[in-house]
Amino acid sequence: MLNDPMVLAPVSDATRVEPEKRIRDRGATEKAILNAAKALLAEEGFQNFGINAVARRAGCDKQLIYRYYGGLNGLVEAIGADLGNWVKDRIPEDTGGMFLLTYGDLMERLSLLFLEALREDPLVRRIVAWEVSENTEQVRRLSEARSKALANWLDRMRGSLTPPKGLDVVAVNAILIAAIQHLVLSASAGGQCAGLALKTSKDWEKAATALKRIVRGVYG
Amino acid sequence: MLNDPMVLAPVSDATRVEPEKRIRDRGATEKAILNAAKALLAEEGFQNFGINAVARRAGCDKQLIYRYYGGLNGLVEAIGADLGNWVKDRIPEDTGGMFLLTYGDLMERLSLLFLEALREDPLVRRIVAWEVSENTEQVRRLSEARSKALANWLDRMRGSLTPPKGLDVVAVNAILIAAIQHLVLSASAGGQCAGLALKTSKDWEKAATALKRIVRGVYG
DNA sequence: CAAAGCTGTCACCGGGCGGCGACATTCTGC
DNA sequence: GCAGAATGTCGCCGCCCGGTGACAGCTTTG
Numbered sequence: 001m002l003n004d005p006m007v008l009a010p011v012s013d014a015t016r017v018e019p020e021k022r023i024r025d026r027g028a029t030e031k032a033i034l035n036a037a038k039a040l041l042a043e044e045g046f047q048n049f050g051i052n053a054v055a056r057r058a059g060c061d062k063q064l065i066y067r068y069y070g071g072l073n074g075l076v077e078a079i080g081a082d083l084g085n086w087v088k089d090r091i092p093e094d095t096g097g098m099f100l101l102t103y104g105d106l107m108e109r110l111s112l113l114f115l116e117a118l119r120e121d122p123l124v125r126r127i128v129a130w131e132v133s134e135n136t137e138q139v140r141r142l143s144e145a146r147s148k149a150l151a152n153w154l155d156r157m158r159g160s161l162t163p164p165k166g167l168d169v170v171a172v173n174a175i176l177i178a179a180i181q182h183l184v185l186s187a188s189a190g191g192q193c194a195g196l197a198l199k200t201s202k203d204w205e206k207a208a209t210a211l212k213r214i215v216r217g218v219y220g
Numbered sequence: 221m222l223n224d225p226m227v228l229a230p231v232s233d234a235t236r237v238e239p240e241k242r243i244r245d246r247g248a249t250e251k252a253i254l255n256a257a258k259a260l261l262a263e264e265g266f267q268n269f270g271i272n273a274v275a276r277r278a279g280c281d282k283q284l285i286y287r288y289y290g291g292l293n294g295l296v297e298a299i300g301a302d303l304g305n306w307v308k309d310r311i312p313e314d315t316g317g318m319f320l321l322t323y324g325d326l327m328e329r330l331s332l333l334f335l336e337a338l339r340e341d342p343l344v345r346r347i348v349a350w351e352v353s354e355n356t357e358q359v360r361r362l363s364e365a366r367s368k369a370l371a372n373w374l375d376r377m378r379g380s381l382t383p384p385k386g387l388d389v390v391a392v393n394a395i396l397i398a399a400i401q402h403l404v405l406s407a408s409a410g411g412q413c414a415g416l417a418l419k420t421s422k423d424w425e426k427a428a429t430a431l432k433r434i435v436r437g438v439y440g
Numbered sequence: 441c442a443a444a445g446c447t448g449t450c451a452c453c454g455g456g457c458g459g460c461g462a463c464a465t466t467c468t469g470c
Numbered sequence: 471g472c473a474g475a476a477t478g479t480c481g482c483c484g485c486c487c488g489g490t491g492a493c494a495g496c497t498t499t500g
Binding site for chain 1: 265
C-alpha cells in the first residue's frame, strides 16, 4: 500500500532498459557469491570485507549469502575449503626434472617455489595478513586449512629424502616460511622490507639469492 | 573507570553526585589521549581503532582529539614519534659484557634481542601487523619511523665490525628480520607458525635455537 | 570588573554496517 | 491445475562510525 506500484509509470520512453533479470540458478549464484568474496578479499583485503560488500560485488542481495552460506562465517569457511587445494593448484608437483640429492637441494627449491607462489596469489597474501592481525574463529579456520595444506605439501615433496640429524627441521622450516611470508606481505604492502626494496624483479633476485644463501647455510 | 556514565543523571535532587569534573589541564589530557590510543592499539589492534574508541578509552570527548591532534592522523603520527625511541627503550644498548668478535656473533645476539623485544611489546606487534595489512598514509608514516629506528640501531650496534664480503647483508638481514617479525606476529595471533607451536617458553627456546642455527649458518 | 580565550561536553548529522521479515516471481511435484 | 517450495528482491531496524557546530564553565588578560 505504501508504494502503489503502478503509479510508477515505468520509464515509458525509449530509454527503457531491460531489467537484466538474474537467472534463477542456485548453483551459479553460489559460485558468483564465492567468487565475489574471493576477489573482494584479494583486492581489498579483510578490512572492508563484509556481507554488504560481497553482495554488492556479486550483484545479488545479501540475503542470499545468509541463505546459502549461513552468513559471512560460512562463506569464509567455503573459501577455506578451496584453500586446501592451493598448493596443488599453484605449485608444480614435480620438481621440474631436477635431481634433488640432498635435503638442502629440496629446501632451496621449495623455498623459492613458495616465494613465487605467494607473490602471485593476492588472495592468499591477504589471508596470511589476516591471520597475523586477528584471532577470530573465522581466521582460525582459514589458518588451519592453509597450514594443513602446506604441511601436506612439504611432506609429499620431501619424498624419501631424510632431513639432517641434530637439527630441528620443523622449527627451522617454520622460520624459513615465516621469513618468506613476511617478505612477500611486506613487499605487497609497502614495496620494501626492513630497508630492502622489493619492487623490481632485480630486487627480488637479490632477495631470492639471499634466501638461497640462508637455506644453504643451515641445510648445507 | 574514569568518567562513570552516571554523570548523565540529571540535576535531580539531594542525591546530587558531584560529576567528577575533569580537571582542566591540556597537557594531561593530551597525554591521556595518547596513552589511551597506544593502549587501545596494543590491546585491540588496528581493527577497531578509531576516534570514538580512543575518546571513550581516554574518558574524554572526541572533539578534544580533533582539537589537540588534528584527528586520528595526527594522533597516529604522535604514536610514530614515540616509536623513534623504541629500540632505545627496549633493547640494551651495550652488548651485556659480551665480546662480539665476528659479524656472526653480532647478528646472533641482535636477532635474539630483537625477538625478545618484539615478543614483549604488544604495541609494536600490532603496528607491524598493521604495516602488512594496509597501505594508507597513516601506516606508511608509522612504518617509516619504525624502520628508520631499526636501521639506526643496527648501524650503531654494528660498531666497527665489518660484515662479510660477497654477501648481500642488507638482503640477508631483511630476511632475518622478516622471519623474526612474522614468527612473533604469528605466535601472538595463533600461538603457532607453520606447524611450530609457539606458546610455552620451551617452544620459544626451540625457535631461538633454530634461529641461531640459521644466523650462524649464513654468517658463520 | 568585564571581555576574551581556553578547556571540556553535548547533541546532532549523514552514512554504512549486519541482520531480518515480508514480498514477488519462478519452478516442481502431485 | 494447483499448492508449496525454491529463488531472488526490497525495505526496514538498531547500531556505531566519523565529523561538526553550539554551548557551558573556568582562567587569563585588560
